[in-house]
Amino acid sequence: MVSPTSEEDTRKVQTAVIGQAESDWPVFLPYDHDDFDRFMRDRTRDDFYCGVLLGGCGKKLTPKRYTEKKCHFAHRPPVHCRRAETGEASADHLYIGQALRRWLLRQGYQDAEVTYLDPGSVHGGAVEVRFGQGRSRLIRVQLARLSLREWQEARERLADRHTQVHWAYGPYCGLSHNEVDAAGHAIRISCRTQGDTREVYVGTQYSDNSLAWSALTECRLSNKGIITPRLDAEPPASNTPAPAPTPVVFPLAPGTVAFTAATELPAPHPDPDGTAVRLYEADLQPLGSAVVRARITLPHAHPAPPPHQLHVIYSSAHLLPLTEAAPSEPAWLIRADGASPLPQETDSRWPDLHPASPPPESPPPTPTPTEPAASTPRPLPLGEAETIRVFRSRLELVARARALINWETLVSHARAALGDIAPEERVRLLIAVDYPRADGKPVLSALVKPAHTPAAPAPYFADVLAGLGWRSDLSEAKVTEIWERERKTAYALAESRPARQQPSAGLSEAKAATAHVLNEARLVAQFREHLEAVAKGRGIIKWSTLLKKQRISPSTLSDQDRVRLLAAVDKSYVPGHRLLSALVKAEGQIPGPAPFFGDVLKELGWRPDAATPTVQAAWRAAVDLAYTRGRQAVPVARTAPAKEDRVPWGQLGTTKAALVVAVRRALIDAARRQVCVGWHTLAAAAGLKPTDLTDKAREAILVAVDSPPTYGVLLSSLVVASEHTPVPYFDAILKRLGRPHGLRPIELGQLRKTEQARVFAAYSAAAHTADAPKERT
Numbered sequence: 001m002v003s004p005t006s007e008e009d010t011r012k013v014q015t016a017v018i019g020q021a022e023s024d025w026p027v028f029l030p031y032d033h034d035d036f037d038r039f040m041r042d043r044t045r046d047d048f049y050c051g052v053l054l055g056g057c058g059k060k061l062t063p064k065r066y067t068e069k070k071c072h073f074a075h076r077p078p079v080h081c082r083r084a085e086t087g088e089a090s091a092d093h094l095y096i097g098q099a100l101r102r103w104l105l106r107q108g109y110q111d112a113e114v115t116y117l118d119p120g121s122v123h124g125g126a127v128e129v130r131f132g133q134g135r136s137r138l139i140r141v142q143l144a145r146l147s148l149r150e151w152q153e154a155r156e157r158l159a160d161r162h163t164q165v166h167w168a169y170g171p172y173c174g175l176s177h178n179e180v181d182a183a184g185h186a187i188r189i190s191c192r193t194q195g196d197t198r199e200v201y202v203g204t205q206y207s208d209n210s211l212a213w214s215a216l217t218e219c220r221l222s223n224k225g226i227i228t229p230r231l232d233a234e235p236p237a238s239n240t241p242a243p244a245p246t247p248v249v250f251p252l253a254p255g256t257v258a259f260t261a262a263t264e265l266p267a268p269h270p271d272p273d274g275t276a277v278r279l280y281e282a283d284l285q286p287l288g289s290a291v292v293r294a295r296i297t298l299p300h301a302h303p304a305p306p307p308h309q310l311h312v313i314y315s316s317a318h319l320l321p322l323t324e325a326a327p328s329e330p331a332w333l334i335r336a337d338g339a340s341p342l343p344q345e346t347d348s349r350w351p352d353l354h355p356a357s358p359p360p361e362s363p364p365p366t367p368t369p370t371e372p373a374a375s376t377p378r379p380l381p382l383g384e385a386e387t388i389r390v391f392r393s394r395l396e397l398v399a400r401a402r403a404l405i406n407w408e409t410l411v412s413h414a415r416a417a418l419g420d421i422a423p424e425e426r427v428r429l430l431i432a433v434d435y436p437r438a439d440g441k442p443v444l445s446a447l448v449k450p451a452h453t454p455a456a457p458a459p460y461f462a463d464v465l466a467g468l469g470w471r472s473d474l475s476e477a478k479v480t481e482i483w484e485r486e487r488k489t490a491y492a493l494a495e496s497r498p499a500r501q502q503p504s505a506g507l508s509e510a511k512a513a514t515a516h517v518l519n520e521a522r523l524v525a526q527f528r529e530h531l532e533a534v535a536k537g538r539g540i541i542k543w544s545t546l547l548k549k550q551r552i553s554p555s556t557l558s559d560q561d562r563v564r565l566l567a568a569v570d571k572s573y574v575p576g577h578r579l580l581s582a583l584v585k586a587e588g589q590i591p592g593p594a595p596f597f598g599d600v601l602k603e604l605g606w607r608p609d610a611a612t613p614t615v616q617a618a619w620r621a622a623v624d625l626a627y628t629r630g631r632q633a634v635p636v637a638r639t640a641p642a643k644e645d646r647v648p649w650g651q652l653g654t655t656k657a658a659l660v661v662a663v664r665r666a667l668i669d670a671a672r673r674q675v676c677v678g679w680h681t682l683a684a685a686a687g688l689k690p691t692d693l694t695d696k697a698r699e700a701i702l703v704a705v706d707s708p709p710t711y712g713v714l715l716s717s718l719v720v721a722s723e724h725t726p727v728p729y730f731d732a733i734l735k736r737l738g739r740p741h742g743l744r745p746i747e748l749g750q751l752r753k754t755e756q757a758r759v760f761a762a763y764s765a766a767a768h769t770a771d772a773p774k775e776r777t
Contacts, residue, residue, distance in 0.1 A: 012072045013061065013083065015091035017051030018480060019456050021058030022674040022764065024098065024116070025480050026051070026091035029063055030196050031070040036063070039196040043484070048073060050081055052673045054091055055120015057081035084120065092170075092191040092198060093124030096141055098476040099200040099216055100129045105459055106251055107221045108337050110423045111135065112459075118144065119675075123172045136163040139226070141189050143170035151175050157725070161746060166225030168202070176205050187226050188213075197477040204230040217251065217473060250319040251473075252286075253466030255427050257313045257334065258342075258350040259284040259296065262305045276300035281330060282307075283353060288469065291352045294332040295322070302338055308355050310347060311339040312428060340424060344384075349435065381415040388432045390414045395433065395444040399494035404449045404487075407458070412558035427460050431467035442490035443468065446483050457483040524568045525762065526550055531569065531580035535626045540585050543594070563596055567603035579604075582622035593619035652692055660704040662686035667705065667715040671763035676720045676756065699729040703736045713762050714739075717755035726752050 017023040027048065030039055045063060050056030050073075057080065061073040075081055083090075097114040104112040109131040118125030127141040138158060146154070158165045168187040169176040179186035188203035188211060203213045212230040220227050262282035277297040282305075284294040296313075298305070305311045317336040322329070345355055380387045394413050398405045407426065411418060421429065430445040437443075445464045449455065462479045466472040470482070530549055534541050543562060566581040585594045598615040612618040649656045666685035670677045679698060683690045693701075702716040714737075721727050731748055735741040743751060 012064075012074055013050065013056075013086035013090070014072055014088050015054065015086075016048040016061045016073050017054065017091075017094070018047050018049070018484075021049045021052055021056075023049065023051060023456060024053050024094050024114070025456055025476070026054075026094040026098070026198075027477060028088065028091065028193065028196060028198050029071055029073055030193075033065055033067050033071060035196060036065045036071045039063075043481075047484075050075065050083060051091075051094075052675060053094060053116055053119040054083060055085060056083040058673065084122065085124070088193060089191060089198075090124075093119060093127050093141075093143055095191050095198045095476070096143075096189055096200055097127045097129065100127070100139060100141070101459065102462065102476055103216050103219075104129065104131050104221070105463075106217075110459070123170060130162075132163075138162045138165045139168065140165060141168045141170065142173045142175060143189075145173055146175060148175075148178065151178065161749070164223065164225075168226065180205060180207050185231070187228070197475050199475065202226060202228050204228045220249075252313065252317040252319055252334065253472030254317070254424060254463045255312060255431055255467040256287045256472070257284060257317070258310055258347065258353055259294075259305075259313070259339070260307070260310050260353050260355040262296070262307050262311070264304060265295070277335075278302070278304070280305065284334070285350045285353050287349055287467070292330075292332065294330045294334060296334045296336060296339075298336055298339065305339055305341070308357065310342045310345065310350070310353055310355055312342060313339050338424070340422075340428075380420060384429075384432075387414040387416065388429060391429065392433050392444065395447050395490075396494065398447050399442070399444065399490040402491045402494075404447050404455055406450060407448055409558075409561070410448060412560060417560065423460065427463045427467065430460075430464045434464070434468055437468040442493055443482075443486040444490055446486040447490060456480070523550060523552075524565060527565065528569050528580060531583055531626075534583050535578075535580060538627050540583055542587055543584050544587055546584060559596065563599045563603055566596075566600045570600075570604060578625040578628070579622035580626055582619050583626055592616060649697075652688060654686070654688075656700070656704065659686050659688075659701055663701050664705045664715065667718055668763070670718050671715065671759045674760050674764060676718045678720055682719065695727075695729055698727070699732055699736075702733050706733070706737055713759045714755045715759060717752050718759060 015026055015028050018025050018027055027039075030036055040063060046060065048061040048063060050059055050061050052058050057075075059081070060076055062076055063071070064074050065071050093116055097116060101112045101114050112129055112131040113135055115128045115130070116125065117128060121144055123145075124143040126143055129139040129141075131137050131139075140154075140158060142151075155165070155167075166187070167179060168189045169179065171188070171190055176186040176188060184207075186205040188205050190201050190203065190213070191198040192201060200216045201213050202216050202219050203211045205211050212228065214229050218229055220232075259282040262280040265279045265281055276299070278300055280296045280298065282294065282296055283291050284296070285291045313334070313336045317334055320333045320335060322331055322333050346353070382390060390413055391410060394405070394410060408418060411421060430448065434441075434443045434445055443464070445461065446457070448461075449458050457479055461483055462472075462474055465474065465479065465482060474482070527546065527550075530546060531541070566584060570579045570581050581600050582593070582597065584597075586596065589595065593615055597619055601615060601618055606612075606618060608614065608618075612621055649659070652659075662685045663682050666677065666682050670681075679690045679693065683693060698719075702719060706714050706716050716730070716733050719727055719730075726748060730752060731741050731743065734751075740751070
């Protein structure tokens with residue numbers, strides 16, 4: 001093994017990202033040439049980028065194999081990269097973010113959002129993961145150094161904005177001792193090289209500086225934060241008797257275990273975190289295993305599983321041995337958060353489970369009064385079997401187009417709405433699409449991705465793999481590797497076989513069906529541009545014609561897609577502003593608003609008022625305003641410059657117009673790199689120091705940058721203050737631009753994140769096209 005000695009040439013780096021330059025999927029290139037060969041299996045030399053989230057230049061990297069020195073990535077000349085961290089640990093912040101998101105998914109949290117603060121800085125800045133209802137909970141992993149004052153301010157700020165904040169500390173931040181003083185212990189985070197990846201480990205630090213490490217997968221989440229095995233084994237500080245320690249707990253992959261013949265047992269015990277549960281005994285079968293009699297706990301409010309149905313555990317679940325059970329009693333307990341009944345009596349995945357018929361005198365089981373409405377799956381409009389067939393057929397079309405499709409669009413092809421399919425049902429249906437697993441047969445589910453995200457594995461793809469027989473504890477890097485291989489296999493297989501009873505237009509339809517998935521922001525911008533031309537000609541256009549102008553077949557978009565896209569054209573509703581969506585009509589309709597215009601208004605947040613008491617009145621006003629020249633429908637008479645604009649620009653040695661141009665260009669560059677920036681970057685772009693610009697001057701510049709918004713998005717949303725917080729005048733910018741304002745801090749933060757996502761999506765899509773947004777001068 002070649003020793004990992006450091007090298008001075010910063011063009012040689014050990015970590016990269018895959019997929020695209022803005023990806024947050026890291027890879028680590030092993031040092032040894034034998035490990036290099038295994039690492040490159042099923043990969044090409046064009047798969048790697050010097051990622052912007054690594055502080056890199058975004059250009060492609062080439063993996064280099066050596067026998068006399070360590071293997072590494074190298075830039076392709078010419079090299080103009082200022083990446084500071086290039087070593088083995090330079091992508092640890094990405095490994096930590098991905099691992100925490102995956103871990104939270106297994107804890108039952110489907111909506112975790114990862115943010116990287118100051119990526120590319122020394123030791124990786126910080127990682128924030130928001131999750132839970134409204135993403136009100138936060139895990140903050142502090143990797144870079146902070147002063148004690150900055151740390152205390154950050155704790156207060158985050159505590160004000162979230163219901164629960166759980167801190168963890170990297171090896172170099174120097175703050176864990178302060179956490180020990182404040183909480184009695186500190187959670188530490190570290191990464192270790194294992195093969196061709198970096199595994200995340202969690203440690204518990206105490207006042208005597210002792211540290212007990214364990215893998216993140218061995219930890220659990222409670223209201224107190226990350227609970228390591230060491231914390232689980234500790235007796236409580238009070239005189240309350242400690243609960244009996246659990247010697248072994250195995251996490252179970254969702255959708256891999258089914259049961260039937262459930263009978264409730266008396267005296268249920270609460271879960272370790274104090275949650276009230278009910279205890280059942282049932283016939284249980286894991287995928288590929290025999291039937292065993294076991295016990296199951298479900299939340300107290302969960303509806304009782306009828307004994308004459310087949311149920312699948314699709315939620316977070318753990319397996320525990322019952323070490324004190326009598327020989328005649330079950331030896332295993334499953335602690336689950338929920339289970340879903342199957343409509344059919346048997347399932348080929350669990351061939352040995354055969355529910356008994358209900359007694360004739362027993363009425364059909366009814367939900368208990370405490371059952372939450374969301375826990376009962378809605379019937380699929382086409383039925384389950386037909387839905388699976390439609391999914392499989394659509395994914396085969398997508399494979400022939402060498403594209404991806406988002407889940408929302410895939411669901412619409414089965415005439416279903418997103419609310420019809422719960423997250424656990426989504427995993428089960430995708431498993432059914434690809435079941436059974438076979439050599440040479442691609443996993444078509446690899447072609448499904450969330451909307452508005454780069455090409456990468458969906459967060460639930462690992463659960464689909466587990467349901468098809470892969471290991472349930474695959475690393476993030478391994479999941480990505482499988483995803484890439486299955487995607488390429490699906491493309492290759494689709495090209496090698498002729499279309500089955502498919503019209504010649506099938507391939508073009510698939511391309512049309514997926515084009516708007518990959519470039520939805522671009523599509524909205526093209527809609528807006530075409531509707532501007534319609535408004536200039538004081539005309540009306542049919543929805544089908546508008547789609548055909550973009551070479552999209554109307555049959556590929558659902559009614560929900562139409563409402564969503566037209567609402568995106570106009571963003572949010574503000575009285576007195578133009579609504580270009582009012583210029584779109586349905587096929588063969590009578591004069592007046594389109595049948596779907598009311599839904600578009602509702603999506604935009606319109607409410608009847610004295611001026612527009614009905615949809616008809618709102619449509620008439622919107623059409624009149626759309627025909628007016630310019631984006632601002634109602635010019636505001638101003639007899640004097642706004643107070644915020646009374647800035648002595650001449651004293652800065654430049655003009656306001658020149659500053660606006662420089663700042664706009666810097667923000668467009670940031671949007672293309674998918675990052676937020678502070679005023680130190682913007683001022684430097686204008687040849688000034690940050691101290692040269694007052695808050696009034698900064699506000700005036702940003703208002704001018706977004707008047708009107710380039711490409712329909714707010715570049716000013718990318719400007720952040722210290723600690724990645726909004727600038728204090730962001731609400732004032734919204735007010736001066738005629739946007740909703742006067743919001744509460746949490747609402748303002750959500751709006752800013754939404755606008756940032758729109759900016760990133762617009763410029764990410766436009767970067768790959770010839771008609772990328774141009775800078776205004």
